[in-house]
Amino acid sequence: MSYPLPAGARVWQEKLRRFVDEELIPWEVEAEMNQGELPAEVRDRHRRLAREMGLYGMDMPKELGGGNLTMLEQTVVSEQIGRVTNALGWCFPSPNRWMARACSPYQIETWVKPNIAGQRHECYAITEAGAGSDVDAIEATARSEDDSYVLNGEKWHVTSANHADHFIFQAKIVCGPHAGTHALFFVDMDTPGVRLVRTPAYGHSYAAHHPIYRFEDVRVPVENRIGDEGDGMAFTYDWFRYERLMIAARCCGAAGRLIDEATAFARDRTSFGKSLTEHQAIQFMLADSLTELWAARLMTYRVAEAIDAGEDVKILHAQSSMAKLYASEMANRVADRAVQIFGGRGYMRENVAERFFRELRVDRIWEGTSEIQRMIVANGLYKRGQAALVE
Incomplete structure (x- = not known):
């Protein structure tokens, strides 16, 4: 059904x-x-x-x-x-x-x-060389001066920055009653002190790049601060929940495409006098892929429904992590099997399996690694019990 x-x-x-x-x-x-x-x-x-x-x-x-x-x-x-x-x-x-x-x-x-409206374009400047999934480890700073903030720090993997005209910059407050807490700021790219360091090459072929930017005494008015001092992590967690669910959904789509493509190829390809679909090894790979996709899709859709229903955000935080964890790991397994089914063709860049094999790997890393998702899920289990999360 x-x-x-x-x-x-x-x-x-x-x-x-x-x-x-x-x-x-x-x-x-x-x-x-x-x-x-x-x-x-x-x-x-x-x-x-x-x-x-x-x-x-x-x-x-x-x-x-x-x-x-x-x-x-x-x-x-x-x-x-x-x-x-x-x-x-x-x-x-x-x-x-x-x-x-x-x-x-x-x-x-x-x-x-x-x-x-598509008239302006944002990018998130959060990750740093020494701070990825552990966002609290960021070293970027925001120092209040009169009616402004002075921002300093270096940000990595600023996705789509080459298409953007402003950043959402995350930093730690360094003085006053909220010192050590996080805040987000809008920073226009043409603000003095913003410098492109370099644009690394990545394993995928995207028009959206992931450059490194340095912010050196970048001054922005207090009106550019999003919310209050100390609100930054709450906003980031909100963004993470959304992005993790969307990653899970995209991984389901990728897996579905791969299953269709690998099945079509297996029907047409003959080996040892019979269709690949008749070989048990191929049948098992396709069956495992389809079963795992169904499980991931059910999980992802259910979390989306729970968000629409306004269920407990702390439960949803763990469930969004479960969806991203399972769907991203699932899609990587499906891509690996698809490459194997295509054989040598699966290693050609013109083949969909080869591209997804490269592209899906990052879904186990960005917006929180699989290991971080496991920690979030385990913490939710310890605090709220199994029934709250999966029953």
Whole structure:
């Protein structure tokens, strides 16, 4: 039995599947052979179609220009987006709803609304050379001076910074009653003191890069601080919960695509006088992949429904980690099996299995490694018990 999705979610699922199949997947190899880049007219067409479908700001309220999709609807959208390689699905802005609650009217008008409309573009400057999943280990600082803050620090893996015009910068307050706590700041890229250090090469072929930036005595007005001093980690956790669920959804989409592609190849490929589908080794790999995908999808959809129902955020924090942990590990196993089924073809960059084999690896790292997710889940078990998390 297919999952009993509400009618609205089913409409989004079908609409996005057509968009991915007809508009995005045909350009995967072109992007792969050109550092993730597409011809400008193709890129603009994808963005226009995404806007027309109502994907811009899908997590944001309608009064701000967003789509106000439910979390389950966003999950099925992200699952379909996950079916395409080379990050071609990153063709629409997706600021998170926490901004609508946390940002001042000035910030809403200056950064948030233009982001939703695709007129401005954000990137997160959180991770550092010595601080990844352990966000509290960041060394970036924010020092209050009169009506401004002076920011210092070096940020790594600033995803999509080459397409952005401002950062969301996380730092620790270094003086006053909130010293040692975290705060977030809007920082325009042309602010004096912001310097691009370098743009490392990564294992995937994305048009969105992940540069390193240094912030040296960057002065921003107090109006650029998001929320109060000390609120930064709460906002980051909110963002993490959302991103972890969307990663889980994209991993389900990738696994589903790989299963379809590997099954089609196995039907057509003959080995030792019979179809690959008749070989037990292939049957077992496909059966295990399909079973694990179903489990991951059920988990991911259920967490999305729980968020829509307004269930306990502390429970949801652990469950979002469970979904990301299981779905990302599952998708990596499926990609490995798909490469094996394709054989030598599976090691060619023009093959979908080879691209996903590289691309999916980072889903076990960013927005919290698999090891961090396990720690979060174990902590939730110790504090709240098994029944609260899975029964």
